[in-house]
Amino acid sequence: xxxxxxxxxxxxFGARTAVEGLSFEVAPGEVFGLLGPNGAGKTTTVxxxxxxxxxxxxxxxxxxxELPLRSDDDGVTLRRRxxxxxxxxxxxxxxxxxxNLEFFMRLNEVDEVQAWKLAHALLERFDLAGREDEPVGGxxxxxxxxxxxxxxxxxxxxxxFLDEPTSGLDPQSGRVVRDAIAELAREGRTMVLCSxxxxxxxxxxxxxxxxxxxxxxxxxxxxxxxxxxxxxxxVEGEAAAWVKALExxxxxxxxxxxxxxxxxxxxxxxxxxxxxxxxVQAGARVHSAHRAARPLEEAYLDLVREAGDAx
Amino acid sequence: xxxxxxxxxxxxxKDLLDLRKNRALLWSMLALPLVIVVTPLGIVWAYVxxxxxxxxxxxxxxYDLTVDLTNVARFLIDKVLADWFVIYLVMxxxxxxxxxxxxxxxxxxxxxxxxxxxxxxxPLELVVGKSLASxxxxxxICTLAFVLLCVGVDVVAWPVAKSLVLPNGMWxxxxxxxxxxxxxxxxxxxxxxxxxxxxxxxAQQLAGLMVLPLVGxxxxxxxxxxxxxxxxxxxxGGVVLLLDLAIIVAARRLFDRERLMTRWG
Numbered sequence: 001x002x003x004x005x006x007x008x009x010x011x012x013f014g015a016r017t018a019v020e021g022l023s024f025e026v027a028p029g030e031v032f033g034l035l036g037p038n039g040a041g042k043t044t045t046v047x048x049x050x051x052x053x054x055x056x057x058x059x060x061x062x063x064x065x066e067l068p069l070r071s072d073d074d075g076v077t078l079r080r081r082x083x084x085x086x087x088x089x090x091x092x093x094x095x096x097x098x099x100n101l102e103f104f105m106r107l108n109e110v111d112e113v114q115a116w117k118l119a120h121a122l123l124e125r126f127d128l129a130g131r132e133d134e135p136v137g138g139x140x141x142x143x144x145x146x147x148x149x150x151x152x153x154x155x156x157x158x159x160x161f162l163d164e165p166t167s168g169l170d171p172q173s174g175r176v177v178r179d180a181i182a183e184l185a186r187e188g189r190t191m192v193l194c195s196x197x198x199x200x201x202x203x204x205x206x207x208x209x210x211x212x213x214x215x216x217x218x219x220x221x222x223x224x225x226x227x228x229x230x231x232x233x234x235v236e237g238e239a240a241a242w243v244k245a246l247e248x249x250x251x252x253x254x255x256x257x258x259x260x261x262x263x264x265x266x267x268x269x270x271x272x273x274x275x276x277x278x279x280v281q282a283g284a285r286v287h288s289a290h291r292a293a294r295p296l297e298e299a300y301l302d303l304v305r306e307a308g309d310a311x
Numbered sequence: 312x313x314x315x316x317x318x319x320x321x322x323x324x325k326d327l328l329d330l331r332k333n334r335a336l337l338w339s340m341l342a343l344p345l346v347i348v349v350t351p352l353g354i355v356w357a358y359v360x361x362x363x364x365x366x367x368x369x370x371x372x373x374y375d376l377t378v379d380l381t382n383v384a385r386f387l388i389d390k391v392l393a394d395w396f397v398i399y400l401v402m403x404x405x406x407x408x409x410x411x412x413x414x415x416x417x418x419x420x421x422x423x424x425x426x427x428x429x430x431x432x433x434p435l436e437l438v439v440g441k442s443l444a445s446x447x448x449x450x451x452i453c454t455l456a457f458v459l460l461c462v463g464v465d466v467v468a469w470p471v472a473k474s475l476v477l478p479n480g481m482w483x484x485x486x487x488x489x490x491x492x493x494x495x496x497x498x499x500x501x502x503x504x505x506x507x508x509x510x511x512x513x514a515q516q517l518a519g520l521m522v523l524p525l526v527g528x529x530x531x532x533x534x535x536x537x538x539x540x541x542x543x544x545x546x547x548g549g550v551v552l553l554l555d556l557a558i559i560v561a562a563r564r565l566f567d568r569e570r571l572m573t574r575w576g
Contacts, residue, residue: 013573050429052572072313075568076431084429088422092325094332099325106321107430135332151426 003028003190004049004159008058009067011044017213018044022058024209024218028158031181031191033201033208037304040212042194043087046161049192051078063158063190080108083157085165089148093137097128097147100136101154108155115154122150126176141168149177159190166200178204198296216303224299229266230292231275236260236285245282249274263292314439318432322440323447326414330448336413340406340448344456347402351395352463358384358391359471374535384471392464392477393539394532396485397547399460401522403453403490404497408518410445411501416511424571434566438502445498450491457486481541489548496551497521499558506565 003026010020019041026032036042047053049062051069060067065078091100105115123129126146136147145168152160165181166174181204185191195201201208202221210216210224217224235242239262246253246264253275254265264275276289330336358367362384371383371390378386418424427437461477468476478486501518508514528547531537 047425047572051568052425052428053569072433076313076433079429079431082429084426086422086425086429088425090421090423090426092329092423093421094329095325099328103321103325104426104430106324107318107427107432109315109317109431148426 002061002063002158003030004032004060004062004192006049006058006060009045009048009055009060010057011041011048011053012056019211019213020057021214022209022211023215026190026192026207028190029185029188030206031185031193031204033205034192034194034211035196035198035201035208035300036211037196040304042211043163045211046084046163046192046194050082050084050161051075080155081158083152083155083160085149085152085160085162087163087167089144091136091144091147091151094135096133096135097123098132100147101151104151105154110155115156118156119150119154122153122180125180126150126173142170142173145169146173146177149180153184157189159192160184161192161194163194164197165193165195166197174200198300202296210300210303212304221296224303225296229269229272230298231264231266231272231289232292233262233264233276233279233289234260234287235262235279236287242279242282242284245278245284246275248282249278260287313433314435315433319436319440319443322432322437323443326441326444327448330410330414330444333413336409340409340452343402343405344452347399348456348460348463350398351391351460352467354391355388355464356467358387359468362471382471388464388468388472388476392479393481394529396482396544397525397529397532397539399453399457399485400490400493400547401525402456403449403494404522404525405519406449406452407445407494407498408501408515408521410448411441411498412505412511412515412518414441414444415502415505416508416514420511428568428572434568434571437571438562438566442495442498442502445501446491446494449494449498453486453490453494457482481544484541485544485548489544489551492548492551492555495555496558499555499562503558503561503565506571 005025007023009022011018022045024032034042034045044053048055048067049060051067054068062078063081065074065081067078069075069078092103095103101115101119102112105112108115120129123132126149128143128146128150136144139147145165149162149165152162162181166177169177178200181191181193193201193205205221207218207220208224209218233239237260239257239260242262243255243257246255249271251267251271251274253267253271256263256265262279266272266275272289272291276286279286361367362382367383367387368380371378371380371386374390375386418427432440457478461482464477465472465475497518500521501514504517505511505514508517528537532539537543
């Protein structure tokens with residue numbers, strides 16, 4: 001199996017640039033996160049990578065198929081190897097589970113016996129077995145979402161794009177879906193997860209790309225948390241009493257308070273001694289000070305904010 | 312352009328299955344044929360009920376001063392059936408419009424288009440499958456309506472005609488040659504409009520305007536300004552054939568995946 005390689009991908013709609021400067025690689029068996037706020041270009045990126053939109057510039061390779069597509073046959077080959085879970089489940093309400101899945105099996109021209117074996121296993125796992133002949137219009141949001149995931153997988157794609165896969169699912173179903181995603185990755189499939197749900201990304205992805213119309217960062221989660229520094233200082237009494245002292249520093253820092261813990265957000269590692277000295281000079285009794293691992297959310301928001309500032 | 316009949320047939324089967332389960336659409340599709348079959352039967356029955364009515368002679372003379380006055384009822388029956396064919400043509404235009412607007416723009420409204428376009432189906436296969444799902448039921452409905460019209464007219468007109476009035480050559484040519492051309496036209500217009508506008512109801516309304524020229528022709532015929540007959544309908548058929556060819560050219564240009572995605576998706 002081959003993964004994904006993206007080089008300088010760009011998409012414009014008329015004069016508006018939806019996304020540009022995308023370059024990253026995803027290895028087979030990896031669960032890769034695509035993070036970004038609404039309108040950042042995640043969906044456009046996925047649509048380019050699934051051959052739905054032609055890139056304005058740049059190129060990519062997915063499971064051996066080159067983008068931009070050179071022919072209709074290339075497009076057919078690409079779409080046979082790719083599975084897509086769209087943001088909305090997009091099911092045919094009047095049709096049953098069986099009819100919905102059969103339709104996509106026929107479009108993908110797969111061996112229906114094999115495909116049904118896989119589909120039955122997934123339906124069983126997602127608690128949809130035994131309801132194959134019911135029209136899906138009467139299903140709950142969670143059931144529809146799970147069925148849409150089954151549909152994205154019935155043709156055994158090598159690369160799977162999942163847009164908010166656990167959206168609308170209860171915690172138990174969410175866990176079942178996450179387990180299934182991890183298992184698919186272990187089988188060697190390349191999984192790309194588009195999400196705003198950072199907890200989900202933390203649980204599933206080893207690496208992420210943060211985009212906001214341009215690529216802000218491609219990094220492992222550990223690297224991403226290290227981008228920017230935080231110093232946790234434990235002081236005697238309420239930490240809020242010492243916030244004013246930070247204004248005396250020759251550089252600007254952010255801060256967060258939690259009882260007697262003062263988290264100081266720094267630009268450089270070298271600022272740490274100055275911060276501690278400043279607090280001590282102001283009369284604070286410092287019990288401990290250590291580098292804090294930043295939550296993913298904070299690192300993500302910083303990256304997205306930087307993009308906003310730049311634009 | 313890549314084309315696999317199996318994928319086009321998969322789209323056709325799915326749309327047909329969906330149509331079969333859409334009772335509201337089925338009823339609205341059956342209402343028009345019912346009106347188109349029952350109305351001429353009522354007119355023929357009015358002529359047959361009192362064939363020597365002097366009023367009928369006046370009507371016949373309005374249309375043709377050389378008419379044989381010994382059997383004006385038969386003349387008027389033939390006249391109304393020749394004229395009625397243009398109204399019958401509303402059916403092969405309108406029924407595909409109903410189905411196609413729903414099947415095409417419905418994909419967008421139900422958010423099913425993106426998963427569909429992300430499958431290996433090509434735009435050509437999609438359009439062929441959807442067109443078949445619209446044309447096959449339309450042609451079947453039109454044929455069934457024609458059979459019912461023939462039986463009804465022959466039964467009602469028998470006391471005056473003493474022979475089969477329908478089917479005649481003009482109607483057979485019309486139903487099996489001209490009507491499918493109109494059905495293709497109605498379907499093509501509905502699909503093209505659905506690709507340009509984003510709403511199935513708007514697409515249906517705009518495509519529905521295509522029946523207005525037929526209503527205009529009918530008005531001309533019933534007013535006596537236009538004389539319906541085989542050559543008249545052959546000319547209309549020729550014009551629609553040219554329009555069908557124009558639709559194919561436009562569809563080839565319009566239907567690429569990205570355009571479908573950005574216009575429909």
